[in-house]
Amino acid sequence: MDAFKEEIGRTLEPLTGIGAARIADLLEVPPEPVMGDLAFPCYILASSWKQAPAAIAQRLGEQLSGQRGTYWEKASAKGSYLNFFLDPVAMAREVLQQVYSQGDCYGGSRLGEGKTVVIDFSAPNIAKPFGIGHLRSTVIGHALYLIFQALGYRCVGINHLGDWGTQFGKLIVAFRRWGEEEQLQSDPIGYLYRLYVRFHQEAETDGALEEEARAWFSRLEQGDREAEKIWRRFKELSLGDYQRIYQRLGVEFDYVQGESFYNDRIEDVLRLVQERNLAVESDGALIIDLEKHGLPPCLLRKKDGATLYITRDLAAAIYRYEQFKFDRMLYVVGSEQTLHFQQLFKVLELLGFEWAKNCVHVPFGLIRFKDGRMSTRAGKMVLLEEVLERAESLALKIIEEKNPSLPDKPAVAAAVAVGAIRFGDLSNDRIKDIEFDWDKVLDFSGETAAYIQYAHTRICSILRKAGETPEAPEEECLHRLNSEEEKTLLKVLAAMPEKVRASAESYRPSILARYLVDVAREFNRFYHNCPVLGSDPLLQKARLLLVGATRQVIANGLGLLGIAAPREM
Numbered sequence: 403m404d405a406f407k408e409e410i411g412r413t414l415e416p417l418t419g420i421g422a423a424r425i426a427d428l429l430e431v432p433p434e435p436v437m438g439d440l441a442f443p444c445y446i447l448a449s450s451w452k453q454a455p456a457a458i459a460q461r462l463g464e465q466l467s468g469q470r471g472t473y474w475e476k477a478s479a480k481g482s483y484l485n486f487f488l489d490p491v492a493m494a495r496e497v498l499q500q501v502y503s504q505g506d507c508y509g510g511s512r513l514g515e516g517k518t519v520v521i522d523f524s525a526p527n528i529a530k531p532f533g534i535g536h537l538r539s540t541v542i543g544h545a546l547y548l549i550f551q552a553l554g555y556r557c558v559g560i561n562h563l564g565d566w567g568t569q570f571g572k573l574i575v576a577f578r579r580w581g582e583e584e585q586l587q588s589d590p591i592g593y594l595y596r597l598y599v600r601f602h603q604e605a606e607t608d609g610a611l612e613e614e615a616r617a618w619f620s621r622l623e624q625g626d627r628e629a630e631k632i633w634r635r636f637k638e639l640s641l642g643d644y645q646r647i648y649q650r651l652g653v654e655f656d657y658v659q660g661e662s663f664y665n666d667r668i669e670d671v672l673r674l675v676q677e678r679n680l681a682v683e684s685d686g687a688l689i690i691d692l693e694k695h696g697l698p699p700c701l702l703r704k705k706d707g708a709t710l711y712i713t714r715d716l717a718a719a720i721y722r723y724e725q726f727k728f729d730r731m732l733y734v735v736g737s738e739q740t741l742h743f744q745q746l747f748k749v750l751e752l753l754g755f756e757w758a759k760n761c762v763h764v765p766f767g768l769i770r771f772k773d774g775r776m777s778t779r780a781g782k783m784v785l786l787e788e789v790l791e792r793a794e795s796l797a798l799k800i801i802e803e804k805n806p807s808l809p810d811k812p813a814v815a816a817a818v819a820v821g822a823i824r825f826g827d828l829s830n831d832r833i834k835d836i837e838f839d840w841d842k843v844l845d846f847s848g849e850t851a852a853y854i855q856y857a858h859t860r861i862c863s864i865l866r867k868a869g870e871t872p873e874a875p876e877e878e879c880l881h882r883l884n885s886e887e888e889k890t891l892l893k894v895l896a897a898m899p900e901k902v903r904a905s906a907e908s909y910r911p912s913i914l915a916r917y918l919v920d921v922a923r924e925f926n927r928f929y930h931n932c933p934v935l936g937s938d939p940l941l942q943k944a945r946l947l948l949v950g951a952t953r954q955v956i957a958n959g960l961g962l963l964g965i966a967a968p969r970e971m
């Protein structure tokens with residue numbers, strides 16, 4: 403679409419006085435295909451021309467009447483829009499050439515070349531189960547990583563593990579009081595989690611527990627050997643469990659640098675804050691007043707000397723800038739932490755870091771359950787591993803029914819299950835809360851990954867039956883692709899690069915996810931009305947080219963969401 407829009411931009415620039423690039427941005431897709439392929443909204447000119455939009459459309463239409471470009475063949479006014487009709491052959495040539503020449507890279511670009519994006523994502527809390535809550539950060543963050551990478555950016559993915567904080571004092575106390583080595587060995591996270599829940603239950607009646615926990619965390623912060631030894635074990639055991647989940651989800655990080663990684667940088671941060679006269683000390687506590695900026699005060703160090711989540715985040719941000727000289731840093735973290743990031747970015751700015759403006763919080767809503775908000779304290783929690791297992795067994799059941807002779811069924815079921823879970827999240831606007839619903843996540847016929855994956859396998863089967871893989875568009879075929887379905891499908895395929903770009907610009911993988919549903923839907927419509935095999939040889943060739951390009955777009959798009967595109971299922 404970019405090439406088409408650019409040409410229309412160049413055509414309209416001398417007639418409107420608006421720059422070609424801006425015109426290209428303004429172009430819209432008309433609601434009905436019969437109205438044209440791209441529309442220029444003339445109300446944009448109304449105030450400067452002191453004319454009604456419809457009159458402007460009329461006038462531009464007259465100026466362009468009888469003319470055509472390389473890609474557009476006709477322009478005409480309709481209401482307040484000037485509508486452009488694309489030349490189907492030129493469009494087919496352009497789209498197919500792009501898809502076939504770029505192959506696995508189609509959809510991406512070199513927009514971000516030379517630029518670095520740091521993405522902070524996943525970040526579960528050690529010794530707690532990887533809940534479905536951290537799933538959102540993991541899949542959104544990973545998709546953004548893949549999307550920015552496809553746009554040519556250097557991406558640095560960091561897992562900022564929650565491996566420090568007062569909860570470790572609690573866990574140490576719980577483990578020393580009630581811990582059983584054997585249970586810890588057999589199911590580390592599950593067991594630590596149960597200890598954590600027990601701590602909170604018992605703390606309700608035993609007032610001494612909280613105090614004891616604070617003391618142990620304090621020992622930990624001071625580098626006490628015993629405290630550190632227990633903590634380190636908790637961390638290693640938890641990491642082993644997380645690793646299994648990341649492997650299943652196909653997620654990798656460039657760095658796993660948890661909060662504790664910054665322990666020996668905290669002093670420097672506190673010193674810097676004091677040098678800049680930003681903080682006030684009161685009773686040993688260190689606080690930055692942010693009232694002038696409309697934010698609550700930021701506590702950097704408690705009276706007992708313990709540092710906080712935000713203190714470690716300050717150290718982390720500064721360290722990352724030193725290391726990576728990022729052009730942008732994204733924090734993919736739930737919207738309940740909005741205030742935390744506002745404070746963090748403000749303090750970085752007050753410290754004089756010019757790059758603070760390039761730090762972005764990418765928030766997302768909660769995953770809700772029918773029985774209320776998830777809470778680790780109360781012990782109600784849906785575990786991601788259980789979700790994955792259930793999804794897999796359901797996928798396997800469906801495959802057994804539909805395609806019992808499929809080779810390597812478990813592997814395909816795993817791809818379908820991971821796809822269902824990732825897509826169930828990514829296809830929703832991230833800001834909105836998701837109601838977790840088994841039927842929806844696992845609906846194989848709705849707007850799900852399986853629906854898209856299935857379109858992909860159908861195309862693979864067509865190509866297998868045809869016995870050929872189209873490689874490059876042949877000129878003589880192009881004019882055969884002239885049915886409404888074919889033209890629409892081509893236009894949808896042409897939109898991929900701008901959808902990928904839009905996903906990155908607004909940090910919304912949902913744009914790409916929804917686009918893929920459109921691709922699959924348009925493919926199905928096409929396939930229903932336009933037989934590919936057995937049509938006359940030239941037409942068959944043309945249609946094979948079109949379905950081959952569709953396959954590429956689906957595979958690339960799913961890939962950018964971290965979802966596999968099986969050839970059979």
Ligand code: ARG
Pocket residue numbers: 522525526527562563564715718733735
């Ligand atoms: N571990 C934190 C949590 O679960 C999320 C950390 C996000 N990243 C960061 N740099 N603060 O709430």
